[in-house]
Amino acid sequence: MAGLDLPLDAGRQMLRDSVQRFLADKERVGWADLTALGLGGVTIPEAAGGFGGGAVETALLMAELGPALAGADWLSHAAATWLVGRLAPGHAALGVLAEGRQRAALVCPATAAAMPIVEAADGGWRLRGLATLVAGAAEADLFVVADPQAVLLVAADPDRVEQRHRIMLDGSVTADLGFASDPAEVEALAGGEAARAATEIGADMVLAARCGEAVGLMRRMIDDTTVYMGQRRQFGVPIGSFQALRHRCADMQLALMKAAALTELAVLSVDGDEAERAAAVGAACVEVQDAVRIVGEGAVQIHGAMGLTEELALGSRFKRALGIAAAMGPQATHLARFAEAAA
Numbered sequence: 060m061a062g063l064d065l066p067l068d069a070g071r072q073m074l075r076d077s078v079q080r081f082l083a084d085k086e087r088v089g090w091a092d093l094t095a096l097g098l099g100g101v102t103i104p105e106a107a108g109g110f111g112g113g114a115v116e117t118a119l120l121m122a123e124l125g126p127a128l129a130g131a132d133w134l135s136h137a138a139a140t141w142l143v144g145r146l147a148p149g150h151a152a153l154g155v156l157a158e159g160r161q162r163a164a165l166v167c168p169a170t171a172a173a174m175p176i177v178e179a180a181d182g183g184w185r186l187r188g189l190a191t192l193v194a195g196a197a198e199a200d201l202f203v204v205a206d207p208q209a210v211l212l213v214a215a216d217p218d219r220v221e222q223r224h225r226i227m228l229d230g231s232v233t234a235d236l237g238f239a240s241d242p243a244e245v246e247a248l249a250g251g252e253a254a255r256a257a258t259e260i261g262a263d264m265v266l267a268a269r270c271g272e273a274v275g276l277m278r279r280m281i282d283d284t285t286v287y288m289g290q291r292r293q294f295g296v297p298i299g300s301f302q303a304l305r306h307r308c309a310d311m312q313l314a315l316m317k318a319a320a321l322t323e324l325a326v327l328s329v330d331g332d333e334a335e336r337a338a339a340v341g342a343a344c345v346e347v348q349d350a351v352r353i354v355g356e357g358a359v360q361i362h363g364a365m366g367l368t369e370e371l372a373l374g375s376r377f378k379r380a381l382g383i384a385a386a387m388g389p390q391a392t393h394l395a396r397f398a399e400a401a402a
Contacts, residue, residue, distance in 0.1 A: 062122025062275040063323055065115050074101070074116060078123045088129045090198065094159025098133060102141035107153035113141060114264050114329035118322070121268045122275035128379055130272045131231040132162070134265065135170055135195025139163035139203040142261045146210060146248040152201060164199035166190050166236065167206075169262035169269075175238045177206040183242025184209045184250075189235060194386065196234035197224045203248075204238075205258040212246040219244055229382035230375060256333075263340045264329050269383050270322040270347045276380045277315045277350060280358040283373055284308065287362055304361055311357045318343070318350035334400045341397035348384040348393075355380050 067075070081096055082088065093099070101116055103109025110116065117137050124130035140156050140163050155161045168174060172192040178185050186204060196202065202220070204211045213220065221237035249257050285308065288299030298304055325343035328336040355377040359366030367374045387393070 062125075062278055063118060063271055063319060063326070065119055065323055065326060070110070071112075071116060071119060074110065074112075075119050075123060078120055082123060082127050082129075085127060088124075088127055090132060090159075090162065093124075093129065093133055097159075099136065099159030099162075100140075100157030102137045102144065103153050103157040104144045104148050106148065107144065107150075108157040109140070109144070109153065114267060114326050117141070117264065117268045118271035118326040121272040122278075125272035125275035125379070126279035126376060128230065128375060131379075132195040132198065134268050134272070135164040135193075135199070136162050138167075138170070138261055138265050138268070139165035139201070141264065142203055142205060142210065142257060143212070143248065146253070146257060150248075152212070156201070161200040162195075162198055163201045163203055164193060164196040165261060165265065166193050166196065166202050166204045167258055167262050167265070169265040170194045174206065175204065175236070177204065177208045177211065179208070181242050184211055184245055184247055185242060186211060186213065186238045186240040186245055189237055191235045192225065192227075192233045193236055194231070194233055196236060197222070197232040202236070204245075205254075205261045207255040207258050208250065209247055209254045210249040210257050212248055213238070213240055213244070227382060229378040231379070231382065259333070260329065260336070263325075263336055266340050266344055266387060267322065267325040267329055269387065270318070270325060270343045273347045273351055273380050273383045274315065274319045274322050276376050276383075277311075277318065277354040280354055280373060280376055280380075281308070281311055281315060283371075284311070284358045284361050291363075298361075307357050307361065311354045314350040314353040318346045321346045337400035338397050341393040341400065344387045344393040345390055345397070348387060348390050351380045351384045 100109035101112045105111040121130045143150055171190045175188040175190045200215050202213045219240050223235040225233050289297050291298045321343040325339040328339040365371050
């Protein structure tokens with residue numbers, strides 16, 4: 060069953076099918092595998108050598124890449140290049156990014172636990188301070204720093220950007236970035252109101268795509284649990300015949316269906332009205348955070364002692380789903396945003 064029920068044209072269908080075929084016999088893939096498929100240019104304009112995709116394409120692929128634990132770094136690159144393509148569609152860097160010869164990472168409130176300081180200086184912008192736990196930044200060649208004051212493009216030069224890599228509980232790698240860049244060392248892509256709007260839409264695209272990744276992970280956890288219930292036997296019968304476990308699976312499936320429906324709405328709202336987008340993304344984040352625990356804990360319990368061991372991929376997928384839920388931030392923030400937007 061597909062991870063997300065989103066509008067599919069011929070191009071999107073081909074893109075998703077190619078990724079599904081590639082992942083069919085692989086548990087994990089690396090960046091080189093993804094660029095060999097051409098995924099480096101999914102969100103880059105066609106004129107710059109990319110696929111010309113947006114939020115829908117990104118979410119569709121994240122739902123497929125999630126179970127293979129291959130989505131974290133790719134999402135940061137996809138969101139960063141999407142933002143550059145919107146603000147500077149003819150930028151010279153887009154060509155090498157589309158080919159996968161370089162990687163980009165988006166530094167914004169949705170991808171970092173803390174943001175650096177952006178301040179006007181000498182007719183340009185100065186960037187200083189720390190960005191912490193930045194998703195996808197560990198191997199990036201370019202950083203797109205999206206701040207309400209300005210959207211800046213910064214090269215990952217060790218003389219200008221200090222990096223400290225961190226391996227997270229779910230196995231993904233983030234980076235703490237220390238910036239000390241003068242105006243001559245950063246390129247401004249937008250400022251003022253354009254920067255504020257770009258920062259908000261970029262962050263919402265990341266959140267919606269992460270919801271898509273979580274939906275893909277939960278669907279795989281439920282599928283694996285259903286198979287296991289038909290194989291594991293107790294008292295001479297498959298445990299899938301036990302009514303209590305069947306009810307538990309029904310609860311897991313219901314949680315997934317609600318999370319998937321709101322995720323689809325959030326993805327489709329990314330390019331829409333600002334208030335509508337805020338309400339849809341906020342609602343999706345809340346529902347996904349709840350569903351991750353219902354589905355993950357149920358799958359682990361039904362698998363018994365093996366649920367959190369290295370023996371099964373389930374444990375790694377549950378950890379990644381929990382990591383996604385944590386990276387979305389406090390649930391109260393999303394609830395407040397939804398309430399404000401829906402008022």
